Amino acid sequence: MDKIYLKKIILSYNDICNLLTELLNNKKFHNRLKKENTTCYTNFKYPLNSYCIGNGEKHVVIFSNTHGCEIITPFFVLEFILTLILNDEIYCNFSKKYTFHFIPLLNPEGYIISSSQVYYNLKNFDKKSIQKISKIYLDSYNLDDKIASKNIKKEKLYKSILATSCNLIENKNMIYSVNKILKNCNLNSSILPVWSANGVGIDPNSNSIHKFPEMIDLRKKWKYSKLRYNDIPVTIPSPMSYPGKKSLDPLCPENIFLYKYINNLYFNLPKFNQKLIAIFSYHSTGGEIYGYPDKCIASKNNIELHNKAIDIYSKKTNYTPIDENLKYGVMDFYRAYLNNVVSLTIELSKLNGNPIGPFANLDSLFEEFINNKKAILSVISNI
Numbered sequence: 402m403d404k405i406y407l408k409k410i411i412l413s414y415n416d417i418c419n420l421l422t423e424l425l426n427n428k429k430f431h432n433r434l435k436k437e438n439t440t441c442y443t444n445f446k447y448p449l450n451s452y453c454i455g456n457g458e459k460h461v462v463i464f465s466n467t468h469g470c471e472i473i474t475p476f477f478v479l480e481f482i483l484t485l486i487l488n489d490e491i492y493c494n495f496s497k498k499y500t501f502h503f504i505p506l507l508n509p510e511g512y513i514i515s516s517s518q519v520y521y522n523l524k525n526f527d528k529k530s531i532q533k534i535s536k537i538y539l540d541s542y543n544l545d546d547k548i549a550s551k552n553i554k555k556e557k558l559y560k561s562i563l564a565t566s567c568n569l570i571e572n573k574n575m576i577y578s579v580n581k582i583l584k585n586c587n588l589n590s591s592i593l594p595v596w597s598a599n600g601v602g603i604d605p606n607s608n609s610i611h612k613f614p615e616m617i618d619l620r621k622k623w624k625y626s627k628l629r630y631n632d633i634p635v636t637i638p639s640p641m642s643y644p645g646k647k648s649l650d651p652l653c654p655e656n657i658f659l660y661k662y663i664n665n666l667y668f669n670l671p672k673f674n675q676k677l678i679a680i681f682s683y684h685s686t687g688g689e690i691y692g693y694p695d696k697c698i699a700s701k702n703n704i705e706l707h708n709k710a711i712d713i714y715s716k717k718t719n720y721t722p723i724d725e726n727l728k729y730g731v732m733d734f735y736r737a738y739l740n741n742v743v744s745l746t747i748e749l750s751k752l753n754g755n756p757i758g759p760f761a762n763l764d765s766l767f768e769e770f771i772n773n774k775k776a777i778l779s780v781i782s783n784i
């Protein structure tokens with residue numbers, strides 16, 4: 402529990418797929434990690450894969466990489482998977498009581514677009530060099546925020562740190578789509594490292610399920626993303642925050658997949674003994690916890706349950722619980738409408754600056770990962 406198992410820090414899409422395949426095929430862990438049937442694919446035909454560990458009555462969903470550029474989140478989920486299957490004691494303790502379901506890459510297209518840029522720049526770097534360039538990136542990024550907060554519009558400093566190109570994306574159809582989006586948004590390839598959306602420019606987190614008209618209104622008021630991203634449009638397909646044309650937009654298969662996946666666990670498990678108890682969604686900015694359900698929708702029990710879970714999670718991680726005014730996002734739907742299912746959105750990393758800012762201090766990032774692993778197990782053991 403108190404260590405980090407992954408040796409490689411900068412993971413390409415293929416690295417993640419290969420690691421999971423290796424764990425599935427390795428006879429030692431063969432029966433520990435299982436792949437679930439893939440039924441959904443992204444617009445550019447990448448599989449939306451899910452995996453599970455354990456066969457207990459209480460079901461827990463852990464997913465990451467809703468936003469492509471949040472590359473530390475699949476790293477964390479892989480770490481959690483490795484922690485469970487490589488430790489006999491932890492595995493035996495938790496696999497009998499719980500069934501863990503994992504979606505390490507909810508947005509493989511976004512991951513490929515962002516991580517291919519990072520991979521190209523950092524793939525041969527050692528730990529020290531990764532931290533060094535990440536610190537420069539983080540400092541530029543923070544300075545961009547400062548400048549933008551004074552309402553000054555100028556070319557962003559973070560864009561000059563990494564070499565970028567659409568041709569690093571290994572999929573011709575996706576390159577075509579990304580190029581088209583960049584052109585329509587009046588942007589160039591320097592924006593690719595912060596790409597959050599899917600390959601057709603829809604942000605799966607903004608594709609609100611229950612408050613889509615409100616989300617559209619909100620985006621109209623914004624027009625552009627905030628602060629350092631104030632050159633990125635949000636009302637047309639773009640690198641971030643565009644919600645799509647309608648709720649569960651067919652061009653956002655990532656969100657439809659998640660909806661079906663969670664509904665299936667909530668409604669279709671054998672009622673007499675199986676139950677979905679928690680959902681953890683991982684993002685990566687600022688060390689925050691979003692988990693207070695909308696008081697107008699959620700039952701009193703559900704609100705109390707979430708309060709308790711947030712309390713436990715924040716004690717273990719020292720992350721800050723945020724009770725935001727606007728609860729329009731995709732996870733807000735689950736935490737308000739699924740009764741007695743703790744649904745938390747966790748912003749990993751007290752640093753910001755996706756995709757590589759969080760790597761500026763690897764020791765503290767890894768310490769946070771270890772605390773988050775403990776926080777998940779503590780929440781599910783105490784609710």
Ligand SMILES: [Zn+2]
Binds near residue numbers: 685
């Ligand atoms: Zn995010």
